[in-house]
Amino acid sequence: MSVSNEATGWSCSACGGELEIMKVGFTYMKGNFEVELPACRNCGMVLVSEELATGKMADAERILEDK
Amino acid sequence: MEQDTLREWEYKCIQEEPPECTAACPIHVDARLFVKEMGRGDREAAFKVLARTMPFPGILARICDHPCELKCKRLELDESLAIGLLERSCVELTTGKVRVQLLPRREQRIAVLGGALAGLTAAWDLLKKGFGVTLFEQSSQLGGSLRELPNALLPEEIINEELAILETLKGDIRLGETLDEARFEEICREFDSVFIDREAIAGCNLPLQLDDRGDVFIDAASGATSREGVYAGGGSRDSGTWSPINETLQGRKGSLSIERFIQKANMEAGRGNDGPYQTRLFTNLNGIASTPRVQPANRSAGFSYDEAQAEAERCIQCECLECVKSCLFLERYQAYPKKYARQVFNNQKVILGAAHTKNQFVNSCSNCGLCETVCPTNFHMGDLCLQARRAMNEQKLMPASFHEFALQDMSHSNGEPFSMVHHEPGREKSAWLYFPSCQLCASSPGEVLSSYGYLRERLNGGVGIMLGCCGAPAYWGGRDDLFRESLATVRSEWQKLGSPRVITACSTCKSLFMEHLPVMEIVSLWKIIEEQGLPQEAGEAEGATVVVADPCSSRHDPETQEDVRRIVQSLGMTIEEIPLSGDKPECCGYGGLMFNANPKLARDVVTRRVATGSGHDYLAYCAMCRDHLAAGGARVSHLIELLFPTIAGGDPAARGWISWSERRTNRTRVKQALLREFGESGEDEMNSYRQVSLIVSQEVRRRIDERRILEDDIRRVIDHAERTGKRLLNSQNGQYRASLQSENVTFWVDYTPEEGRFTVHNSYCHRMKIVGVKS
Ligand code: SF4
Numbered sequence: 113m114s115v116s117n118e119a120t121g122w123s124c125s126a127c128g129g130e131l132e133i134m135k136v137g138f139t140y141m142k143g144n145f146e147v148e149l150p151a152c153r154n155c156g157m158v159l160v161s162e163e164l165a166t167g168k169m170a171d172a173e174r175i176l177e178d179k
Numbered sequence: 180m181e182q183d184t185l186r187e188w189e190y191k192c193i194q195e196e197p198p199e200c201t202a203a204c205p206i207h208v209d210a211r212l213f214v215k216e217m218g219r220g221d222r223e224a225a226f227k228v229l230a231r232t233m234p235f236p237g238i239l240a241r242i243c244d245h246p247c248e249l250k251c252k253r254l255e256l257d258e259s260l261a262i263g264l265l266e267r268s269c270v271e272l273t274t275g276k277v278r279v280q281l282l283p284r285r286e287q288r289i290a291v292l293g294g295a296l297a298g299l300t301a302a303w304d305l306l307k308k309g310f311g312v313t314l315f316e317q318s319s320q321l322g323g324s325l326r327e328l329p330n331a332l333l334p335e336e337i338i339n340e341e342l343a344i345l346e347t348l349k350g351d352i353r354l355g356e357t358l359d360e361a362r363f364e365e366i367c368r369e370f371d372s373v374f375i376d377r378e379a380i381a382g383c384n385l386p387l388q389l390d391d392r393g394d395v396f397i398d399a400a401s402g403a404t405s406r407e408g409v410y411a412g413g414g415s416r417d418s419g420t421w422s423p424i425n426e427t428l429q430g431r432k433g434s435l436s437i438e439r440f441i442q443k444a445n446m447e448a449g450r451g452n453d454g455p456y457q458t459r460l461f462t463n464l465n466g467i468a469s470t471p472r473v474q475p476a477n478r479s480a481g482f483s484y485d486e487a488q489a490e491a492e493r494c495i496q497c498e499c500l501e502c503v504k505s506c507l508f509l510e511r512y513q514a515y516p517k518k519y520a521r522q523v524f525n526n527q528k529v530i531l532g533a534a535h536t537k538n539q540f541v542n543s544c545s546n547c548g549l550c551e552t553v554c555p556t557n558f559h560m561g562d563l564c565l566q567a568r569r570a571m572n573e574q575k576l577m578p579a580s581f582h583e584f585a586l587q588d589m590s591h592s593n594g595e596p597f598s599m600v601h602h603e604p605g606r607e608k609s610a611w612l613y614f615p616s617c618q619l620c621a622s623s624p625g626e627v628l629s630s631y632g633y634l635r636e637r638l639n640g641g642v643g644i645m646l647g648c649c650g651a652p653a654y655w656g657g658r659d660d661l662f663r664e665s666l667a668t669v670r671s672e673w674q675k676l677g678s679p680r681v682i683t684a685c686s687t688c689k690s691l692f693m694e695h696l697p698v699m700e701i702v703s704l705w706k707i708i709e710e711q712g713l714p715q716e717a718g719e720a721e722g723a724t725v726v727v728a729d730p731c732s733s734r735h736d737p738e739t740q741e742d743v744r745r746i747v748q749s750l751g752m753t754i755e756e757i758p759l760s761g762d763k764p765e766c767c768g769y770g771g772l773m774f775n776a777n778p779k780l781a782r783d784v785v786t787r788r789v790a791t792g793s794g795h796d797y798l799a800y801c802a803m804c805r806d807h808l809a810a811g812g813a814r815v816s817h818l819i820e821l822l823f824p825t826i827a828g829g830d831p832a833a834r835g836w837i838s839w840s841e842r843r844t845n846r847t848r849v850k851q852a853l854l855r856e857f858g859e860s861g862e863d864e865m866n867s868y869r870q871v872s873l874i875v876s877q878e879v880r881r882r883i884d885e886r887r888i889l890e891d892d893i894r895r896v897i898d899h900a901e902r903t904g905k906r907l908l909n910s911q912n913g914q915y916r917a918s919l920q921s922e923n924v925t926f927w928v929d930y931t932p933e934e935g936r937f938t939v940h941n942s943y944c945h946r947m948k949i950v951g952v953k954s
Pocket residue numbers: 200203204205206207208210243244245246247248262263266424
């Protein structure tokens with residue numbers, strides 16, 4: 113999975129920092145993944161877009177469920 | 180599922196049984212496929228189909244006496260397919276040549292005595308099996324009575340050309356042989372086994388037992404003679420009923436027996452279908468128009484190219500698929516139950532780590548039982564899927580996403596927000612117990628309360644009430660643990676009330692209780708109303724025509740279906756009956772939790788139903804049917820809305836879609852109203868998130884509902900974000916985005932705070948868990 117640069121325009125409202133593209137770990141049904149996503153370096157808050165959640169992530173979930 | 184169980188399931192589905200034509204053909208030519216290729220105008224392919232089964236197709240296809248036609252399914256409509264003429268036209272019009280696939284050579288040598296059709300077939304088959312074959316013929320040429328047929332039907336050069344194939348196959352052909360007793364003994368010593376064509380050994384006086392007619396005696400099943408290793412067949416010409424295809428069959432049986440004799444294999448096993456037999460295939464002829472057989476313009480010349488194609492197109496291509504034709508789930512996965520049974524079995528057997536590619540399939544069936552009703556052998560795909568789901572749960576292989584939402588909805592119904600049991604206010608005893616169902620309360624809370632009032636007014640002895648779920652979601656999800664637990668609760672609460680008669684308003688509750696709690700005496704709300712008379716407030720709907728949408732759970736309950744119809748008629752309405760009613764209702768997509776495991780399929784099921792509707796309003800008597808049909812865009816009302824209207828003169832069919840959040844709120848409303856009436860405090864505890872007040876547009880509500888996101892889920896996210904400050908800010912539009920992971924799902928919300936309330940712009944979710952940022 114990869115995602116377009118969506119970090120622009122977003123900031124972390126907890127610390128005020130800008131979001132940067134970082135490596136984020138995910139896990140589902142015994143599978144582990146790493147995706148580059150916008151996130152706050154200080155607070156660890158991650159940004160998952162609707163496009164990603166309902167697209168590639170949903171597809172990957174389906175595939176893992178039929179395993 | 181074990182191998183034997185799989186076999187039983189597989190045997191039950193008859194889709195792979197041969198069509199009548201193939202079963203009736205003595206050598207089982209795949210006539211259906213042959214005719215199909217002819218119908219497509221592909222003669223080369225058609226020829227290949229013949230050559231797969233027929234020896235000497237250039238000969239046999241011209242002269243076969245086609246007993247298949249006597250059994251062709253089309254005979255029940257008009258006339259059988261002209262299979263014989265089609266075969267003839269195929270070989271007359273193609274240049275197709277037989278390409279024989281030889282099996283590895285074997286060392287045994289077989290003698291064939293007599294070169295008429297039976298002997299020729301035996302020689303052909305044995306050569307193909309790899310044996311060394313020597314063909315002894317008394318006359319100066321092969322063919323026997325084939326040579327006596329009219330040249331226009333079977334030209335001399337065709338016979339010669341086709342028989343030459345034996346030499347190509349390295350058969351040793353001895354013409355002009357004398358076949359007397361001494362020579363026969365010699366041959367028996369020299370060869371490993373012998374086949375005798377009885378047509379071609381006339382006057383030979385072989386030392387073998389004879390039958391009443393003076394022919395060499397043979398065992399009808401195997402062709403065995405009185406001597407070990409010597410087989411015989413053919414010769415029907417002398418009995419006056421010469422049948423080329425039967426001669427062929429006898430040669431074929433002989434060659435098969437010889438092969439088994441050589442291999443020392445069981446002679447009888449698995450030979451029940453040698454020769455014609457009765458197929459189990461069912462083919463529905465409804466809706467197939469009658470079309471007479473194509474007559475060749477020139478009778479003696481047979482079919483022209485176009486005539487053959489037109490005739491071939493008359494073939495029905497017999498098959499069953501009754502269930503697939505009526506169930507979108509079965510159609511969607513592109514096979515049929517016999518194949519599905521195997522796939523489900525394999526899915527269950529794969530060792531851990533391998534792909535369970537049928538998980539979603541197994542969980543997409545609505546368990547409605549329509550397949551069982553339409554199947555000629557009552558194959559119930561729902562039963563098969565249900566046992567597979569139970570196994571998945573036991574093996575801990577069930578993905579949570581398939582049923583989690585529905586099971587949470589069930590636990591909502593069986594928990595504090597809804598569940599409740601009570602005698603009628605002011606009474607200590609209940610002769611009756613009303614079980615309105617969690618989903619009817621979710622969809623029509625006001626009407627449920629009115630109907631409870633009606634029951635108390637009309638029935639004597641006290642009418643208690645029980646709010647809760649019957650356990651159907653757990654049952655459908657294969658969660659027997661949860662199901663049993665929920666049944667046990669219902670049972671003990673019911674006993675505490677003194678085991679009253681139970682009144683159900685939902686067909687699913689009724690059928691589940693009747694099957695799993697047979698001690699309960701159950702009667703439907705509709706039966707009571709039918710007997711006690713319409714409620715005073717019942718709306719007048721004089722003149723309206725409705726389509727009664729029977730729920731799938733009423734399939735085996737004609738009594739309730741009739742009660743409902745009588746009520747509808749007494750309301751002054753006319754009923755339009757549709758084919759998928761009575762014992763054939765289709766599911767709305769809720770049953771079997773299809774809506775949860777395969778939401779797209781559930782939507783398509785409803786969309787198809789709505790699109791093929793007659794245009795009249797639907798009248799449902801299952802809350803989920805009403806809600807799903809409404810979500811699919813149909814005008815639909817629930818019977819209870821007509822009997823106990825909340826707005827006089829309103830139009831319940833226009834009520835439309837309702838969200839899962841509203842459903843929960845409605846359930847709680849029913850409980851609160853009853854508690855207030857019973858004089859008990861009706862306030863539910865307030866968690867902090869419950870005070871988050873949302874502003875959600877209709878469009879967003881619909882979208883989040885399809886994603887199975889509840890407004891309470893959104894409240895929790897916002898509550899958490901606002902309390903912790905953990906939220907992201909979009910500088911372009913000023914909206915916040917926040918997320919919160921519940922047990923298995925992470926919810927995201929885009930929102931803007933507005934004077935103490937929160938406008939929700941969007942919400943979505945995923946099941947993958949965020950582990951964290953890697954530095
Ligand atoms: S015409 Fe003859 S060979 Fe063809 S299918 Fe019928 S019986 Fe079999």
